[in-house]
Amino acid sequence: MPKEGVSMLVIRRLPRYYRYLSELEAEGVEKISSTKLAALMNSTASQIRQDLNCFGGFGQQGYGYSVSGLREEIGKILGLNEIHHTILIGAGNLGRAIATHLNFEQLGFRLTAIFEKDTKLIGTMLRGIKVLSDDEIEAYVKANDIDTAVLAMPKEAVEKMIDKLYGCGIRSYWNFSHYDISKKYHDVVAENVHLSDSLMTLRYMMNQ
Amino acid sequence: MPKEGVSMLVIRRLPRYYRYLSELEAEGVEKISSTKLAALMNSTASQIRQDLNCFGGFGQQGYGYSVSGLREEIGKILGLNEIHHTILIGAGNLGRAIATHLNFEQLGFRLTAIFEKDTKLIGTMLRGIKVLSDDEIEAYVKANDIDTAVLAMPKEAVEKMIDKLYGCGIRSYWNFSHYDISKKYHDVVAENVHLSDSLMTLRYMMNQ
Numbered sequence: 001m002p003k004e005g006v007s008m009l010v011i012r013r014l015p016r017y018y019r020y021l022s023e024l025e026a027e028g029v030e031k032i033s034s035t036k037l038a039a040l041m042n043s044t045a046s047q048i049r050q051d052l053n054c055f056g057g058f059g060q061q062g063y064g065y066s067v068s069g070l071r072e073e074i075g076k077i078l079g080l081n082e083i084h085h086t087i088l089i090g091a092g093n094l095g096r097a098i099a100t101h102l103n104f105e106q107l108g109f110r111l112t113a114i115f116e117k118d119t120k121l122i123g124t125m126l127r128g129i130k131v132l133s134d135d136e137i138e139a140y141v142k143a144n145d146i147d148t149a150v151l152a153m154p155k156e157a158v159e160k161m162i163d164k165l166y167g168c169g170i171r172s173y174w175n176f177s178h179y180d181i182s183k184k185y186h187d188v189v190a191e192n193v194h195l196s197d198s199l200m201t202l203r204y205m206m207n208q
Numbered sequence: 209m210p211k212e213g214v215s216m217l218v219i220r221r222l223p224r225y226y227r228y229l230s231e232l233e234a235e236g237v238e239k240i241s242s243t244k245l246a247a248l249m250n251s252t253a254s255q256i257r258q259d260l261n262c263f264g265g266f267g268q269q270g271y272g273y274s275v276s277g278l279r280e281e282i283g284k285i286l287g288l289n290e291i292h293h294t295i296l297i298g299a300g301n302l303g304r305a306i307a308t309h310l311n312f313e314q315l316g317f318r319l320t321a322i323f324e325k326d327t328k329l330i331g332t333m334l335r336g337i338k339v340l341s342d343d344e345i346e347a348y349v350k351a352n353d354i355d356t357a358v359l360a361m362p363k364e365a366v367e368k369m370i371d372k373l374y375g376c377g378i379r380s381y382w383n384f385s386h387y388d389i390s391k392k393y394h395d396v397v398a399e400n401v402h403l404s405d406s407l408m409t410l411r412y413m414m415n416q
Contacts, residue, residue: 011412015405019386042391078408079415097305098403107404108411148414172414174407178227183250191410193403195306196315197223199382200286202399203316204219206356206380207287 006054013051014074016041021071033064080108084172085145089161090152091116091124091131094176098152099127109148113140117157134161141168148172155179214262221259222282224249229279241272288316292380293353297369298360299324299332299339302384306360307335317356321348325365342369349376356380363387 020041024032034045041048052058055077058070075081086109088095095114104111114126117134124131132140140146149170151158158179165173166185173181173190181190228249232240242253249256260266263285266278283289294317296303303322312319322334325342332339340348348354357378359366366387373381374393381389381398389398 012405012409014412015402015408018408019402019405042388077412079411080408084411084414093301093305093308097301100301102404102407104407107407109407148410172410174410180250189410189413191406191413193401193406194223194227195401196310197220197227198399198401199310199312199315199317200223200226200288201220202356202380202382202397203288203292204222204286205397205399206292 010051010054014078017048017051018071018074018078018080021067021074024067025071029067031064032067037065078108080106083108083110084148085110085112086148086150086172086174087112087137087141087146088114088150088152089116089134089137089165091121091126092118092152095150095152096126098150098176099129111150112144112146115140137164138168141165141170146170148174150174150176151179152176159184218259218262222286225256225259226279226282226286226288229275229282232275233279237275239272240275245273286316288314291316291318292356293318293320294356294358294380294382295320295345295349295354296322296358296360297324297342297345297373299329299334300326300360303360304334306358306384307337319358320352320354323348345372346376349373349378354378356382358382358384360384367392 020037034048037043038045038048052070055073058065058073083105086104088099088111091099091114095116099111099114111127111129114129114131115134115137116122116131121131122133147170149165149172151161151173153161155177158175158177158181162173162179162181162184166188171188173188175181175190175192176195178194182188228245242256245251246253246256260278263281266273266281291313294312296307296319299307299322303324307319307322319335319337322337322339323342323345324330324339329339330341354376355378357373357380359369359381361369363385366383366385366389370381370387370389370392374396379396381396383389383398383400384403386402390396
């Protein structure tokens with residue numbers, strides 16, 4: 001789903017630029033050349049210039065980038081200036097880690113509710129949010145302005161859950177299960193996090 | 209660090225093949241054509257044939273792939289047949305999720321110890337493993353056959369920890385922090401999981 005003509009590889013580098021620029025800004029750096037940014041990011045100046053040129057450039061030859069200006073521009077490209085409401089499904093270990101570990105508000109989302117089917121977890125607090133029963137999802141999504149769901153639940157349970165969420169109008173998913181949402185529903189946006197794939201990739205690299 | 213001449217993009221698709229083939233095997237499927245595998249994986253037959261040809265092929269024209277045979281071969285390429293011992297640093301929410309969520313043994317690793325600096329967590333059990341104090345890391349790593357560390361700790365604390373782990377001989381890292389290990393130590397293998405980058409990518413795709 002990238003911007004027309006911009007490869008998904010470039011898109012996936014944008015958050016990294018945004019992260020480094022946020023750190024530079026926090027350190028009080030005002031300007032940076034593509035060469036210096038490249039050294040910092042283990043990249044090359046030409047890669048950075050090429051990537052940013054996909055979105056219009058932002059730099060001035062021989063002058064460098066304005067750190068806060070470029071950060072803001074990339075933030076806008078990513079859509080971080082506009083907050084979407086999201087719910088989290090699953091308050092087990094993974095759901096707890098996601099809820100407590102991520103700064104949703106800085107990443108373009110507001111986490112407004114958490115749902116769980118395990119009765120032992122329902123009613124507990126997580127990031128200041130009371131964990132609700134799965135049974136309340138439909139009413140909640142319909143009554144509130146929710147367009148995104150984070151799925152921290154076992155693969156086996158996801159298909160039924162997706163049917164429900166899709167039925168309520170949710171079209172964006174951050175999915176930690178191995179269930180392939182976009183295979184069943186073609187008009188959804190799904191970003192998948194496959195932790196086990198990442199660990200296998202490490203295992204492969206260790207042998208090279 | 210890919211096999212010579214094989215792009216990292218192909219490497220990153222191997223775990224996904226492995227996952228699908230494992231599921232097919234569990235369902236009792238014995239043979240599958242590249243066309244059918246492609247339909248299942250939302251890929252194309254030519255992509256699959258191309259990817260697998262990087263490692264020698266494994267299929268027979270007009271016959272299809274042996275599911276268990278191909279799964280085993282890809283497992284070998286990934287190195288899953290040989291188990292490496294790993295420790296986890298950090299028993300907070302993220303560490304707990306990693307320890308309980310991942311089948312390390314099926315992914316080429318054995319999680320043998322967990323370390324934490326928070327005294328409230330030291331001594332608790334996690335996946336049947338007693339959480340030890342950070343102070344015990346060096347002695348433990350030296351006394352045991354550890355070559356990998358999983359880092360589930362804040363970025364600020366990682367640099368000092370890496371210096372310690374590198375000093376003990378650990379060269380492989382599964383890193384959930386935003387600290388760039390391979391920038392300081394060039395002879396390490398580091399696989400980074402940047403959850404916030406993934407969430408920002410979703411935010412981007414929602415706007416397209």
